[in-house]
Amino acid sequence: MISAGRAYRRRKITNAIMSAAAALCTLVVLLPLFVILLFLIRQGAGSLNREFFTHLPGAAGEPGGGMANAIVGSLVLIGLAASIGVPIGVLGGVFLSEYPSSRFGHVVRLMADVMNGMPSIVMGLFAYTVLVLPLRHFSALAGGVALGVMLIPTVMRTTEEIVRLIPQSIREASLALGIPQWRTMARIVLPTAAAGIVTGVMVGLARIAGETAPLLFTAFGNRFWNWDLLQPIAALPLQVFAYAIAPFDDWHRQAWAGALVLVAMVLLINIAARYFTARQVRLR
Amino acid sequence: MFTRGATRNGDVVFQRLLAGAAALVLLIIGAMAIALTVAAWPAIEKFGLRFIVTSSWNPVSGRFGALPFVYGTLVSSAIALFLAVPLGLSVAVFLAELAPGWLRVPVGFLVELLAAIPSVVYGLWGIFVLIPWVRVSVTPPLQAALGFLPFFQGPPLGLGMLTAGLILAIMVVPFIVAVSTEVMRAVPQAQREAALSLGATQWETTRTAVMPYARSGIMGAIFLALARALGETMAVTMVIGNVPQIKASLLAPAYTISAVIANEFAEATENLYLAALMLIGLVLFVVTLAVNIGARLLVSRVAGGPALMRE
Numbered sequence A: 001m002i003s004a005g006r007a008y009r010r011r012k013i014t015n016a017i018m019s020a021a022a023a024l025c026t027l028v029v030l031l032p033l034f035v036i037l038l039f040l041i042r043q044g045a046g047s048l049n050r051e052f053f054t055h056l057p058g059a060a061g062e063p064g065g066g067m068a069n070a071i072v073g074s075l076v077l078i079g080l081a082a083s084i085g086v087p088i089g090v091l092g093g094v095f096l097s098e099y100p101s102s103r104f105g106h107v108v109r110l111m112a113d114v115m116n117g118m119p120s121i122v123m124g125l126f127a128y129t130v131l132v133l134p135l136r137h138f139s140a141l142a143g144g145v146a147l148g149v150m151l152i153p154t155v156m157r158t159t160e161e162i163v164r165l166i167p168q169s170i171r172e173a174s175l176a177l178g179i180p181q182w183r184t185m186a187r188i189v190l191p192t193a194a195a196g197i198v199t200g201v202m203v204g205l206a207r208i209a210g211e212t213a214p215l216l217f218t219a220f221g222n223r224f225w226n227w228d229l230l231q232p233i234a235a236l237p238l239q240v241f242a243y244a245i246a247p248f249d250d251w252h253r254q255a256w257a258g259a260l261v262l263v264a265m266v267l268l269i270n271i272a273a274r275y276f277t278a279r280q281v282r283l284r
Numbered sequence B: 001m002f003t004r005g006a007t008r009n010g011d012v013v014f015q016r017l018l019a020g021a022a023a024l025v026l027l028i029i030g031a032m033a034i035a036l037t038v039a040a041w042p043a044i045e046k047f048g049l050r051f052i053v054t055s056s057w058n059p060v061s062g063r064f065g066a067l068p069f070v071y072g073t074l075v076s077s078a079i080a081l082f083l084a085v086p087l088g089l090s091v092a093v094f095l096a097e098l099a100p101g102w103l104r105v106p107v108g109f110l111v112e113l114l115a116a117i118p119s120v121v122y123g124l125w126g127i128f129v130l131i132p133w134v135r136v137s138v139t140p141p142l143q144a145a146l147g148f149l150p151f152f153q154g155p156p157l158g159l160g161m162l163t164a165g166l167i168l169a170i171m172v173v174p175f176i177v178a179v180s181t182e183v184m185r186a187v188p189q190a191q192r193e194a195a196l197s198l199g200a201t202q203w204e205t206t207r208t209a210v211m212p213y214a215r216s217g218i219m220g221a222i223f224l225a226l227a228r229a230l231g232e233t234m235a236v237t238m239v240i241g242n243v244p245q246i247k248a249s250l251l252a253p254a255y256t257i258s259a260v261i262a263n264e265f266a267e268a269t270e271n272l273y274l275a276a277l278m279l280i281g282l283v284l285f286v287v288t289l290a291v292n293i294g295a296r297l298l299v300s301r302v303a304g305g306p307a308l309m310r311e
Helices: A002-047 A050-054 A068-098 A103-116 A120-135 A140-165 A168-176 A181-209 A236-244 A249-283 B005-052 B067-098 B101-116 B119-146 B161-185 B189-197 B202-231 B234-239 B257-267 B271-302
Strands: none
Touching (some): A002 B067, A002 B101, A002 B119, A002 B161, A002 B202, A068 A140, A068 A181, A068 A236, A068 B005, A103 A140, A103 B005, A120 A140, A120 B005, A120 B202, A120 B257, A120 B271, A140 A181, A140 B005, A168 A181, A181 B005, A236 A249, A236 B119, A236 B234, A249 B119, B005 B271, B067 B101, B067 B202, B119 B161, B119 B234, B161 B202, B161 B234, B161 B271, B189 B202, B202 B271, B234 B257, B257 B271
16 A cells, blocks of 8 residues: 555656646746847837837938838738738638538638748749739739738638638528528628628738738838839838848837837737637627 | 529629639649749759759859758758747647646737747847847857767857757747647547546646547647748848858858748849749748648648637
8 A cells, every 4th residue: 555655646746747847838938928028128119209100211320210111111011911811811711611511612721721831931932923023123012912812811711710600590590581692691691700800800910010021022121102002112020120130229229119019019909809809709 | 493593693603702712722822833933943944953952052153052051941940849849738738738727818828929929020039139148148058068069069159050940949839839739629528537537647647648649630730830930031031140051060050941032032133043042932832831731631630620720
């Protein structure tokens, strides 16, 4: 009995050690998140002034100037990406939820997930070959297409999941009244799912808003204002990158400020999305 | 048939519209393969398979070999997985098996936020925080303890393969955590109860009843993280040093596939140079495509149903 007791104690101790190790690893994994946020606030908050949001970039090496054009440029690019990614993503997502077990559906679902894991720089190469090469210069349009393509799988998979949550009885009620399937979908199912889809789209937009690699040789960046979609345009992540690797202290300071704006936006959207989805689930 | 013609037409049009949007995903991936191959063709014709096994990269003389980039990509990803797999799996065990209910949601959310931080922000942090830290606080003790190994020799620069691996590890850990947690949760409760009823402790249950059941899904999670690490661009470009060389030392600067594309593409004016960069991009496309497909198939064997991680 005593030996059994000892073996038991040893097993209990192993159990305690492994549990503690798992908890410790969780802390280790989360540590960089807090460190990064801390540095962003410490280094970036001081430089977030009015000039940063309202001025064009200053001349190389001279202090001052802002990222106004980059912020607007990012918004333009996000708008372009949304106008490509959202309609395709929502329609495709409805298809996946309405015809869930077709062979074609399985292949599309698999490839959408695969596309999601595709390196973003490859999207940039793709947009370069189909838009920059034929048009012969870098353009906002090419950047928007690169980001829009990246948005499609995110929106598609979110839409699929949300639409699938809508109770079958709602559809059946509508169909029983003789309303055709497409009207049932457009007037009843999609409006019911709208809040969830919007949330998913916002999270997807937050993600592409921070993308830099696909813009390097599509949108390219611009030190001035640009409203022509066929010309290069500035973007916040591009500007952060350019300033981070430049040799000027003042630019480093602005890079931190730009990064803080990017991260604040991404985190706020994610937290808001979390909050709204949680509320929806509770309401249901 | 009671349906009126107009109604049926509406439904048919609607169905085709939906199917068309879904099919676009396949079309885009096909178009990518074709566009990249066409753009890379001059380099494929000139270098063929030698491209990935030769190591001279000289745009001026028109000689292109991708070996240093392939090497840098593989080694930095290997370091990342070496660090991220044990950590990520521990967090997954914590979230799926150990943590009390009230802790699971917030901790899971924080790990997700780690995946939401843009790559360029990781890079910025890498340049100004991680690189100095590695130079001052990591390299000296590492060299004191393991300096006799060829992997840890050379001047402590701070930037280089090891730093790139570190930052990649931080970036891919959320993917391992998210997918592994989900496949562990998909393990039937009866599996756990069977082990517990035999008197197993919680850890023994996890090790003998949960892990084996979730194994292929966990492999899928690792593959998914691998694909991320292979293609990650900005953060790596900013900390790896960007020198196309193959050195045994992990403290030496290196270069990766995505980094060379990011750095040199916009200034590549000559046809062959551009084609060589396209070819290296095509290699990355094909490899990540294969790894991703493998990952998804492995994961769906355990969890089935809807996909797991959409970040």
